[in-house]
Amino acid sequence: MKWLAKWLHAFRKAAPNELTGDLRKRIRQSFDESSRDEEHFPSTIDPRIYHVRLIVQYFGPLAGKRVLDVGCGKGRFARILLAENPGAEVWGLDISEEMLKFVPADVHTRAGSMTELPFPDAHFDCVYATESLEHAVEIDRAVGEMCRVLKPGGRLVIIDKNAEQAGRLETPAWEKWFYREELEKLLRRHCRNVSSRFISYWEDVEPDGLFIAWQAQK
Numbered sequence: 001m002k003w004l005a006k007w008l009h010a011f012r013k014a015a016p017n018e019l020t021g022d023l024r025k026r027i028r029q030s031f032d033e034s035s036r037d038e039e040h041f042p043s044t045i046d047p048r049i050y051h052v053r054l055i056v057q058y059f060g061p062l063a064g065k066r067v068l069d070v071g072c073g074k075g076r077f078a079r080i081l082l083a084e085n086p087g088a089e090v091w092g093l094d095i096s097e098e099m100l101k102f103v104p105a106d107v108h109t110r111a112g113s114m115t116e117l118p119f120p121d122a123h124f125d126c127v128y129a130t131e132s133l134e135h136a137v138e139i140d141r142a143v144g145e146m147c148r149v150l151k152p153g154g155r156l157v158i159i160d161k162n163a164e165q166a167g168r169l170e171t172p173a174w175e176k177w178f179y180r181e182e183l184e185k186l187l188r189r190h191c192r193n194v195s196s197r198f199i200s201y202w203e204d205v206e207p208d209g210l211f212i213a214w215q216a217q218k
Contacts, residue, residue, distance in 0.1 A: 015176050019115055019137040023174060024095070027135060030172065031096035035074070043102045045076040050203045052080055054213055055128050055157050063087030065125035070114055070146055071095075071132020075103030082107055091124070093117065095135075114142040119149045126150075128157040134175045140186055147190035150218045156191060158183060158214040159199070165210050183214050191216035 016023060034041045045052060055077065059067070062085035069078040072092030082090045082104070091108045094100050100109045112118045114129070114136040127146050136142035143158075150156055161169075161177040180196045187194045196214045198207035 016137055016174055019113070023137065024113065027137075027172075027174060028095045031073075031094070032098040035096060035098040035102065041073060041099075043074040043076055044079065047080045047084075049201050050199055051130060051159050051201065051211070051213075052077060053203065054159070054199065055130075056081065056084060058157055058215055059126045059128075059155055061085065062126065065089070066123065067091065067126045068093065068117075068119070068124045068128075068146075068149065069107075070117070070127060070129040070142075071135065072103065072107075072109075073099050073132075075100075075107050075109075077128070077130055078107045079104050115145060117145045117149050121148055122151045122154075123149045124151060124154060126155050126157075128159075130157075130159045131161070133158055133160050134171075134177060137174050137176070139176060139178075143183070143186045144190060147187070147216075147218060150191075152218055154218050156187070156214075156216045156218070158187075159211060160214075162198070162209055162212050168210065178212070180212055180214075183212075187214060187216045191218045193217040 064087055066089045069092045072078055072094050075092045078090045078092045092103050093110050093112055095113055097111045103109050110118055115138045127150050163177040163179045166177050184194050184196055194216045196212055199211050199213045200207040
């Protein structure tokens, strides 16, 4: 399997490691354009999908708590969290203001970058990022920012794609997928009780290795 290891290494090296102003603009424009594609970038998600249930279950009751969806897109996850926890204060952040136009009015929104979250330290009780960290480019900074805005004792969930499956889907040049141990190591710089596991869209379906969920507590 040496050929696979070399291919994965080349795949990782090809992705940029610095979020320059030009690259940030390209990423924002890409998602601005994608906001018009409801088929591939929908405004809603089936609340039974395990990606949703995992977040809801790990966070627990959210009444009186403040939650941040990092890279929220059109707010499909935030919509469900708020519907199931009407006493929560749910925020959605995204690089694309066009995407944010689709977020429900009762979800607070802020345009910005994952690498420079426009919130004070220890501001949120729970933070999550679903298939958005892969677009952050400067991954260590983005993970550090999510942990920075999280309160002590707060909970964090990241759901993203497995680097061992790289090449399985067509992706933009800046997109990065992750190894389990890679993000666990980054999370342990700031958080405790760090764990990860393979997940599927449906709880009763065996994971095929594409998606990984990382959980941590600060």
